[in-house]
Amino acid sequence: MEEPVNRNLVKASPLEHRNERRIRVDLPADSSHTDRIKAIPGRKWSKTHRCWHVPYTKEAFAQLRESFPDLQIATAGPAVEPQSKQSPEAKAAAAPSNSQAPQREVPTEPRSPTAGNGVTVTVLSNRRMQLRFPFHPAHIRKVKSIPYYFWDAGLRLWTLPYSGAIVEELREYFGGYGLQLSLTKEETMPGKPSPAAKPKPGKAKPCPQDYLDKLTLKGYSPSTVRQYSSLFRDFVNHFPDREPDTLDEADIKAYMLHLIDDYDISASHQNSAVNAIKFYYEKVLHRPRTVYHLERPRKAQTLPEVLSEEEVTLIMRAVANLKHKCILLLIYSAGLRAGELINLRVADVDSGRKILNIRAGKGKKDRVTLLSEKILTYLRQYYREYRPKVWLFEGQDGEAYSYGSALKVFRRACDAVGIKKKVSLHTLRHSFATHLLEQGADLRYIQALLGHHSSKTTEIYTHITRKGMEKIKSPLDNLEI
Numbered sequence: 001m002e003e004p005v006n007r008n009l010v011k012a013s014p015l016e017h018r019n020e021r022r023i024r025v026d027l028p029a030d031s032s033h034t035d036r037i038k039a040i041p042g043r044k045w046s047k048t049h050r051c052w053h054v055p056y057t058k059e060a061f062a063q064l065r066e067s068f069p070d071l072q073i074a075t076a077g078p079a080v081e082p083q084s085k086q087s088p089e090a091k092a093a094a095a096p097s098n099s100q101a102p103q104r105e106v107p108t109e110p111r112s113p114t115a116g117n118g119v120t121v122t123v124l125s126n127r128r129m130q131l132r133f134p135f136h137p138a139h140i141r142k143v144k145s146i147p148y149y150f151w152d153a154g155l156r157l158w159t160l161p162y163s164g165a166i167v168e169e170l171r172e173y174f175g176g177y178g179l180q181l182s183l184t185k186e187e188t189m190p191g192k193p194s195p196a197a198k199p200k201p202g203k204a205k206p207c208p209q210d211y212l213d214k215l216t217l218k219g220y221s222p223s224t225v226r227q228y229s230s231l232f233r234d235f236v237n238h239f240p241d242r243e244p245d246t247l248d249e250a251d252i253k254a255y256m257l258h259l260i261d262d263y264d265i266s267a268s269h270q271n272s273a274v275n276a277i278k279f280y281y282e283k284v285l286h287r288p289r290t291v292y293h294l295e296r297p298r299k300a301q302t303l304p305e306v307l308s309e310e311e312v313t314l315i316m317r318a319v320a321n322l323k324h325k326c327i328l329l330l331i332y333s334a335g336l337r338a339g340e341l342i343n344l345r346v347a348d349v350d351s352g353r354k355i356l357n358i359r360a361g362k363g364k365k366d367r368v369t370l371l372s373e374k375i376l377t378y379l380r381q382y383y384r385e386y387r388p389k390v391w392l393f394e395g396q397d398g399e400a401y402s403y404g405s406a407l408k409v410f411r412r413a414c415d416a417v418g419i420k421k422k423v424s425l426h427t428l429r430h431s432f433a434t435h436l437l438e439q440g441a442d443l444r445y446i447q448a449l450l451g452h453h454s455s456k457t458t459e460i461y462t463h464i465t466r467k468g469m470e471k472i473k474s475p476l477d478n479l480e481i
Helices: 031-037 058-067 088-094 137-144 164-175 209-217 222-237 249-263 267-284 309-317 322-334 338-342 373-386 403-417 425-438 443-450 455-463
Strands: 009-017 020-026 044-046 051-055 072-075 119-123 128-132 150-152 157-161 181-185 355-358 367-370
Touching: 009 058, 020 058, 031 058, 051 058, 119 164, 128 164, 137 164, 164 181, 209 222, 209 267, 222 267, 249 267, 309 322, 309 403, 309 425, 322 338, 322 367, 322 373, 322 403, 322 425, 338 403, 367 443, 403 425, 425 443, 425 455, 443 455
Parallel strands: 009 072, 119 181
Antiparallel strands: 009 020, 020 051, 044 051, 119 128, 128 157, 150 157, 355 367
C-alpha cells in the first residue's frame, strides 16, 4: 500500500545529475507549487528522475525556503543545505602554499568513499581505458579536454583512448593535487561500447547548419533528424582538421572501418551511418550518387523476442497504477509503437467504432487499429480519474508522457514477475502480432494493423509463431532412450 502523501511537505535531497551536484525537490501535486519553483533561477525538470532540481548553492536553497513559506521543507541525505559559493580568489587563498605545484582550483573532498584513495586507470582490450577519480568539476574539465572521452552512465566512470602519453598526462595532472594514479590491465572487456554512445572529441565541431536545414526542408521526422545529425557530427569530428566537403570516398570508407574495428558496430548501425553521410554529399552538396557508393553490410536476420500470453497476463497483473496499466494494455492490445502511444490524443480514441486512430505514425502515415472492449473499460475508468485534456497520457505540466517513464513501468513489471527475456516496450507489439497470427488472423490484416509498408516485414512473425508446430513431433520422441 502506498504511503499517504503529505500535502504540506516539500522534500529536498542531494542529486547527482549529469555530473553536477544539484538539490532534488519533490513537491506535492499542485499547479501553484510548480509556478513557484519555476521562479527559482536555474531550476530544471528531470525526465529521468521525474522531479524538479535547483542549483546546489546556499542562495538557491534559501530561495526554495522563501518560495514555500507555508510548507514544511524536509531534508534527506547528508549535507543537503550547501555552503555559499567561494570565489576563485577565496579558494586560492585557502589553498596551502606549494611552490612546486601549479596554481589550480582546489578540489573539494570526494563524496564517494571508494573514490577517495586516488585515481585508478583500467586498460581494456579494445584500446580504451576506464578512469575513476574523486569528483570535482576541475577534474571533469581535464578529462573533457582529451579527445574522444566518454562518460559511461551505467558504470559511472569515464573512458578514454589508451596511450602512454595520455596516462602520463593524467598522472602529472592528478599528481599536482596529491592524487596517486594506479594502472591495471584487464584481459577482456566486460562489454562492448554502445554505438549510440560513441565518444566525442573534447572540442567537437557542430553539425553543419546546411545539413540540418536540408533535413528540415525535406520534412524528416525529429527522431531521424537527431539520428542523422548525431551520426554525421561524429563523422565530421573524426577529421578535425578538414572540412567535410574536402573528404572523398576513401576517407568515408576509412571512417567506416574505424567504426567497425574500434566499436564493433552492428550492420544496422553501419547502414544508418552510411545513409547519414551520403545524405550530405548527395542531398546537400548535390554530388553524383555513384561517386559515394559504399558497399552495404548484409543485415543480420534476427528474430524478435516474444512474450507468451501467460507472460503478458502476469506482467499486466503486476501493475497496480491505473495509468501505468492502461499504457501497457494499450500497447499490447493495439500493437502500438512506443512513440505512437506517447503521441495519442484523447480525440484519437473512437469508442463508437471501436478503433484507435494513429496520426503521423512511422513514415508520417496515418492508420487505424483495434480498440478492444477490455481496454476501453480501463480507459473510461482512467479518464474519469485523471481527466486528461489533450494528450491521452499526460506527464508533468500536461505534456505528453515520456518514453523513458513508460519503459520504466514495463521493466519494473517484468522484474516483479521474473521475466528473464531481453524485452522492451516494442516486445509487446511483437507479441500482439504473433498472438494474432496464432489465433488465425490473416497476415494482410496484421500488416495493416501494424502499419507495415511491406508484407515482408510482417512475414517475420511466421517464423516465431507456434501455429501448427504443436502437431509436429520431434523424431527424438520416437526413440526408446
